[in-house]
Amino acid sequence: MARGQQKIQSQQKNAQKQAKTAKKNAGDHKKTAEAALHYKCSVCMIQLGDIKTYKQHFESKHPKLPLPSECLEV
Known part of the structure; x- marks a missing residue:
């Protein structure tokens, strides 16, 4: 010791x-x-982890805009 x-x-x-x-x-x-953040919203530039979250974000935050082609693949 x-x-x-x-x-x-x-x-x-x-x-x-x-x-x-x-x-x-x-x-x-x-x-x-x-x-871990792979997707970026084309409108508000927020970064998201997966495509499902991105789709939910786009539908709730930008309802008047058409969905991006990335969200249509799901």
Whole structure:
């Protein structure tokens, strides 16, 4: 078991390692979420994950406009 100066050095080294990995992983959640959004509404430019949600969005938010060809395939 480490004691004294060795223990302090070990704790500092571990803290630096943890900080480095925290910085590295900080942006991953945002990139992953953006990668899941495949469809973009041609009217309001909102990004949506799947075609069914895109169709529902278009029918509820833009009812007077004709459906885009992407929504007709479903």
